[in-house]
Amino acid sequence: MTAVVLATACALVYGTADFFGGLATRRSQVMAVVVLSQLAGLVLVAALLPVLPGELTAGGLVWGMAAGVSGGVALVLFYRALATGVMSVVAPVTATTSAALPVLFGLAAGERPEPVALGGVALALLAVVLVSRDSSPAAARRGYGPVLSALAAGAGFGGFFILLDQAPDGGGMWPLFGARLASVALITLLALATGRTLRPGAGTMWTIVVAGVLDMAANVLFLLATERGMLALVGVLASLYPASTLLLARYVLGERLNTVQVVGIGCTLAAVAMIAVA
Template identity: 70%
Template sequence: MTAVILATACALVYGTADFFGGLATRRSRVFAVVALSQLAGLALILALLPLLPGLFSARALLWGLAAGLAGAAGLVLFYRALATGVMSVVAPTTAVTSAVLPVLFGLASGERPHPVALTGVVLALGSVLLVSQDPSAAKGGSVGSVLVALAAGAGFGGFFILLALAPDDAGLWPLVGARLSSVTMVVLLAVVAGRTLKPAAGGLRVIVAAGLLDMLANVLYLLAKAEGLLSLVAVLVSLYPASTLLLARQVLGERLHPVQLTGVACALGAVALIAVA
């Protein structure tokens, strides 16, 4: 039950972070938002290290570094897919792929969730697909954009898998490694591409909020993984688009389509099934 609570809280915080990140990208360049938010997250994790101590080891740091590279690659590919495709295709493709890979990895590693929990996993994957749909958006999208979206999802899924492979007693050290590598990669890409890292006027606070929330979600993920199975924790975390949608509805007044509301309902049912298993 503890793992379910932590993973669900992680999804809520991830979704809120994405909401703030989305607001930030309306005013500032993508590279500026990503780089500065990641730096804010790095500052937070360094501040939390004394409060949630763990055993430092080269293995913990290396798994974190690898996870950070996978996550940063996934983010860059995700934005690339959005630039060449349409959100109604790219978002669900990326989200479902990032959820499926950790589930398959967990099952292949010998995890055997209760059949009721597996039913919840299937329902959760369906809910991610539904809440990411936007019937009002343009249809279609090139095969290339779909392939890039799949690669982006693999990057995000790899982030969760690689973090889970870090030693259980490592505490927050894997996240330190992950953030160091992701910040370095994003800044280098920005320099090579000649993109500015300066945020728009008044945009820094929103960017920092997105970065702090994203790192808080990462911490909750590690805590959840320490308490439960990767195949269940990862799929609960993947429900984050539901909270982003609900925030957009409440704060921005965006309209939710029936298919998306159905997805939110399925997400709640999935959490309930996994919790009672």
């Protein structure tokens, strides 16, 4: 039950972080948003090292850094898709892919959830497909570019979940510190190599910082959840974050939800309940 609570909270925080990140990319360069938000997250995880102590090992840092590279590239693609596409489509498409990969990996690695939990996983995957359905003219005008970026981002996020789960137990926040250090270095080098500015747009700095802090907080919740539960379950619960992104987009930006998307949000709640009782 603890793992379910942590993973569900992780999804809520991830969704809120993505909402703020999406807002920032509409007024700032994607590279600037990613680097500055990742720096904010690095400061947070550094502050948490003495609060949530663990053993510093080479394995923990290496797996964390590998996860950071995967997640950093995914974040660039994801924020670019959010900036050019419809937020209520991009987030669920990314989540569908990022949810499926940890489930498949966990099952291949020998994890065997209870039948009710597996039913919840299937329902959760259906939920993210349903909430990704958008027939609005705005979605049609943007074409398939943002969707393809969202799919690639989902693969990167799925890789982040899998690689981070490989870090040895007892490492505390060190794997996340390694992950964030690697992603900051990678994206900074990419920005410098391509001549992209790292200066945020006017009035966006606080939005970027909030996105970075929330993203790292969600990562912490995910790491704690995987220490207490199976990756196949935690990964799919964490990938339900589009529900909170959708609701924020609906009530803050005025993006409308169609009937299918509302059903998808209902399926999300049912999926969490099924996994929780298993």
